[in-house]
Amino acid sequence: MDTAIAFDGLTVSRGGAVVLDAITARVPRGSITGLLGPSGCGKTTLMRVAVGAQRITSGTTTVLGRPAGARPLRSEVGYVTQSPAVYSDLTVDQNVQYFAAMYPARRATAAADVGDAIAAVGLDRLRSRPVDRLSGGQRSRVSIACALVARPRLLVLDEPTVGLDPVLRAELWERFTSLADSGTTLLVSSHVMDEAAHCARLILLREGRLVGDLTPAELLGRTGAGNLDDAFLALIRSQEAHS
Numbered sequence: 510m511d512t513a514i515a516f517d518g519l520t521v522s523r524g525g526a527v528v529l530d531a532i533t534a535r536v537p538r539g540s541i542t543g544l545l546g547p548s549g550c551g552k553t554t555l556m557r558v559a560v561g562a563q564r565i566t567s568g569t570t571t572v573l574g575r576p577a578g579a580r581p582l583r584s585e586v587g588y589v590t591q592s593p594a595v596y597s598d599l600t601v602d603q604n605v606q607y608f609a610a611m612y613p614a615r616r617a618t619a620a621a622d623v624g625d626a627i628a629a630v631g632l633d634r635l636r637s638r639p640v641d642r643l644s645g646g647q648r649s650r651v652s653i654a655c656a657l658v659a660r661p662r663l664l665v666l667d668e669p670t671v672g673l674d675p676v677l678r679a680e681l682w683e684r685f686t687s688l689a690d691s692g693t694t695l696l697v698s699s700h701v702m703d704e705a706a707h708c709a710r711l712i713l714l715r716e717g718r719l720v721g722d723l724t725p726a727e728l729l730g731r732t733g734a735g736n737l738d739d740a741f742l743a744l745i746r747s748q749e750a751h752s
């Protein structure tokens with residue numbers, strides 16, 4: 510496996526509690542890895558480690574061959590936080606332009622990149638609309654376009670489909686898939702297990718512990734469950750029985 514992110518024995522404490530406990534897992538390059546588990550299991554914390562925004566207690570995290578948070582990674586890694594971080598008084602276009610301007614090395618191509626990023630999230634027709642006149646789901650997509658404009662090799666998306674209607678959710682997963690097909694690595698979190706079906710690989714967490722680092726097919730095969738939801742449950746139960 511050609512690895513984009515390697516978590517090795519990663520332990521993180523927040524507010525005096527261990528929130529990630531000796532996590533060892535791999536994110537392969539050029540495909541979608543799903544980070545799944547119930548609310549509070551540590552998904553956002555693990556993503557923060559990957560982008561270099563979270564202090565590590567012990568263990569290591571290597572991203573594109575460098576320690577997580579290393580300076581050269583800044584232009585290689587895009588991070589979309591759980592709540593959309595966009596300027597509500599600016600238009601869609603202006604928001605994406607603003608983020609494009611933060612990558613001066615790419616300025617020559619910035620205008621084309623802005624259009625491509627907006628098209629990639631399906632907001633072409635709303636380019637000149639101020640963000641405060643968009644729906645929540647549209648706003649999330651502006652946030653994703655802002656990350657896309659830098660053409661990161663690794664895109665970390667924290668629960669990007671929460672609150673979206675099923676049609677938009679399906680569209681967004683299609684876009685993630687085409688990004689992966691063109692070589693981008695994606696790490697996408699969700700607390701909804703059925704989204705695992707869109708992922709090439711899964712990192713499953715529960716209460717700060719790794720439950721599985723495997724493909725959806727392996728998850729189904731190992732548990733004999735009929736769907737991914739039941740499979741996750743079966744995996745947790747079998748681990749509890751053995752501990």
Ligand SMILES: Nc1ncnc2c1ncn2[C@@H]1O[C@H](COP(=O)(O)OP(=O)(O)O)[C@@H](O)[C@H]1O
Nearest residue numbers: 523524528546547548549550551552553554555
């Ligand atoms: N700023 C913080 N200070 C202390 N504990 C935190 C902080 N943020 C999150 N936590 C705790 O860390 C654990 C994991 O949280 P988080 O990574 O946000 O989970 P998830 O994204 O899966 O919902 C939770 O128990 C949460 O209460």
Ligand SMILES: [Mg+2]
Nearest residue numbers: 552553591667
């Ligand atoms: Mg979270």
